[in-house]
Amino acid sequence: MHDHAPGRIGARGASNRRLLAxxxxxxxLVMVVQLVGAALTGSLALLADAVHMFTDAAALVIALVASVVAARPANDRRTFGYQRAEVFGALVNGVILIVLSIGIAGEGVRRLLHPAEVEVAGTLMxxxxxxxxxxxxxxLWLLSAAQRHSINVxxxxxxxxxxxxGSAAVIVAAVVIVTTGWLAADAVASLLIAAxxxxxxxxxxxxxxSVLAESAPRGVQVREIRDHLxxxxxxxxxxxxxxxxxTRGAPVFTAHVVVAQAVLQDGRAGPLLAELQGCLADHFxxxxxxxxxxxxxxxEHESHA
Structure with missing residues (x-):
């Protein structure tokens, strides 16, 4: 016997989609502003932040699509539904972040090695x-609550x-450039963003x-659950x-439970199942x-089989 709560998951998914949108x-919007600003100021830090924003926009599209796919109901082919799509969306996001950081770091180092080629308009930056x-x-405020329950969000x-x-780092670099004229602060901010x-x-x-390897969720102690049961x-x-x-916030539990003969003979299997499920829902x-x-x-029979 199992207990699932599709209503709660569906409502949560719809809310997540609104937040992602x-x-x-x-x-x-910010990406466009930063791209224009980078073009006008010559700031690598602004350009790095704009590229990061572009990557984030693409990642949010991926996350939004994954959230829609994850909301599709289960069927005979995919008996758990499509929630795992969120995990694949997060995988793409992580890879994009790694590639982006390498590109930013490379350009930052190049500018530090050739400072004469750099001109930055600090005030507009x-x-x-x-x-x-x-x-x-x-x-960030919009996503802060939902991110605790969805690996995709x-x-x-x-x-x-x-x-x-990154924006904070760019602000510091801009202030340094405006007050001291040290243009290398722009490249340093870019390297900081990558780091x-x-x-x-x-x-x-x-x-x-961890999710794809089907490891136990972080913080879950299997021995403690077993003792409760x-x-x-x-x-x-x-x-x-x-x-x-x-996916994050969607744990699954299975177990074989050996019960006394009296439980089965007296017809107490149903109430016992409800009690076990309540234990998992309330405590874990x-x-x-x-x-x-x-x-x-x-x-013993099961081991022999």
Whole structure:
């Protein structure tokens, strides 16, 4: 027997799509402003931030499409539905971030080695960077709650966070250029943006790998879950326990539960199943669980088979 909550997942998915669409609009607008600003000022940091915003816009489109696909109902071919599409969207986002950071770092080093080729209009650069900072802060606020429950939104959130920090770095570089005339600050800010992207991208890819490898979700202690189930009256043993996640916030649990003969003879299997599912939902936030109830002695037969 299993328990699933498609209503909650569907509502959450629709909400996530609205947030992703709003963030996409903000990101696209800021990207255009920064591209124009980079062209007018000659700032590599602004250009790097604009390219990052372009990548984020593409990643948000991927995330939005993945969210729509993930909302499709399960069928006989894909019995868990399409929630795993969110994970593949996050995988694409992580790879894009890595490639982007390498490109930014290469151009930043080139400008540091050839400073005579650099000319930057610091004042306009500062104005554009402030606009980007405010817009990124709004987008980050929109995604802050949903990113805790969706790995796909989490990827978009990390990218917007990178944009926010990048805009702050550009502001600092612009202030340095305006006040001191040290144009290399622009290249330094670009390298800083690249350095900030990499750890977040690696963290996202690590989480994607964990989901695809069907590892237990972070913070889930299988032994603790097993002990909770063993405390239920009539439960003799719990084995073949498996915990994994379809995507962030969608854990799946299966287990074989050995029960006393009296539980089956007295017709108490149904109430026991409800109690076990309630234990997982209340204590471990697992909405989808599957239990196989077995009479004592069935384990030996199962091993022989």
């Amino acid at each position: 709003a963030s996409l609009g903000i990101t696209t 500062l104005v554009v960077a402030v606009v980007g900072l405010v817009a990124n802060a709004v987008a 989490r990827g978009a959130y990390l990218e917007v966070l990178g944009d926010l920090i 900030m992207i990499v750890p977040r991208a690696i963290g996202l890819l690590r989480e994607v790998t 063993l405390d239920a009256p009539g439960v003799v043993d719990v084995h073949d326990v498996h915990v994994w996640q379809l 936030d697992v909405e989808h669980s599957t239990f196989q109830l077995e009479p004592a002695g069935h384990t």
